[in-house]
Amino acid sequence: MADDADRTESATPKRREEARKKGQVLLSPELSPIAVLLMAVSIATVGGPLALSRTRGVLATWLAAVGPTAAHDDPTWPLVSRALQDVLGFLAPFFLATCVAGVAVVVAQVGWKVTPEVLAPDFGRISPAKGFKRLFSPTAAVELLKSVVKIGIVLVLADSVIKGFLGEVISTPGMALPDVLGVAGIGIRRLLIRIAVVLIAFGAADWFWQRYRFEKSLKMSKQEVKQETKDSQGDPLIRGRFKRAHREIAKRRMLAEVKTADVVLTNPQHYAVALRYQADEMRAPRVVAKGVDEVAQRIKDEARHAGVPIVERRALARALFRSVQLGGEIPPALYRAVAEILAYIYSLRRQPSGAGR
Secondary structure, X not given: OOOHHHEEEOOOHHHHHHHHHOXXXXXXXXXXXXXXXXXXXXXXXXXXXXXHHHHHHHHHHHHHHHHHHHHOOOOOHHHHHHHHXXXXXXXXXHHHHHHHHHHHHHHHHHOOOOOHHHHOOOHHHHOHHHHHHHHOOHHHHHHHHHHHHHHHHHHHHHHHHHHHOXXXXXXXXXXXXXHXXXXXXXHHHHHHHHHHHHHHHHHHHHHHHHHHXXXXXXXXXXXXXXXXXXXXXXXXXXXXXXXXXXXXXXXXXXHHHHHHOOEEEEOOOOEEEEEEOOOOOOOOOEEEEEEEOHHHHHHHHHHHHHOOOEEXXXXXXXXXXXXXXXXXXXXXXXXXXXXXXXXXXXXXXXXXXXXXX
C-alpha cells in the first residue's frame, strides 16, 4: 500500500470502476434532503389549500358518524380506519413526489448501477473496533461540524422569521381557524424557503468537498499505475518481443511478394520499391514491397534471385516510398513516370535475348 505522499497520479478508469463496484462513489449526502425540502415546499404551496379542504371534509364526515356510532356502542375503529385511508389517499402523491426527488438526486450523482458487492453482508461494518475508529475519525469530526452548522443556520433563520412575523402571530387569537392556519402556512413556507436557499449553497460547497475527498482517495502512485498497465496489457518485454516477431513476419511476407513484382526501383543505395501491375485486376500499379537501407538491400537480393528487373530511378523511388503505403496504388501524379518504366520492361520481355537492369 502506497503512502499518501506517493499518490500523485489521477485514478485510471480501471481504478474508478473497481471503486464503484465497492460502493465508493462521489456522493454528497446534503443534496438529497435539499431536493426533498424543495419538492415538499413546492407541493405544499400548490396543493396545500386543497389538502386542508379535503382533510376538513374527512374530519367533518368522521365526526358526524362517530357520535351515533358511539351512542349505540358500535365499534368506531372502522370509521377511524376509513378516515385514515381517505387522508392517506390524497397525501400519498405528496410523499411519493418527495421520495422520487430524493432518489433522483442520488441517481443523478452516482448513476444507476446495482453493485452486488455492496449488497453482500459484511460483518466488518458492525465491528465495534472499526465503529469506534470511525466515530473518532477526522471524517466524523467534519460531519459533526457540518451538522452543528446546519442546526445553527436553522435556529438563526427560525428566529429571524419569527421576529419578523411576530405582529401577525399576536393577532391570530382573534382569527378564525382557517385564517390562523393560513397565517401559520405562510410563516412556515417563508422559513422553509429561506432554509432551502441557504442549504443549497451549503450543499454545493459540500459537493465540491466530497469531490475533493473522493478524487484524493482514488489517487494512485506511479508504481501502481505501472503495475496496472502491466497487468492489463502484459509485460512490456513480452509485448516488445511480440511486436518484433510481428514485424519480422510482415517483413518476410513482403519480401515473398517481390517475386510477383514487375520492376524494382532503387535510389540505388538507400531506397527500394517493388511495383506490380495487372491491367485486368488493378486500376494502377501497386507497391508490393518497399524498404530502406538493409531492407532495401534484401528487396534487391530477392529481385535478383527471382529475375525481377531492377531500375535505378532516384527521385521516383524516394517519391514512391514516401507517398504510397505498402499494398497501395501509386498516385496519379506518378502515372506517367511509372508507365514509361513499365513500357520499357515489357519491351525487354518481348525480346528473346533482351535483359535490362
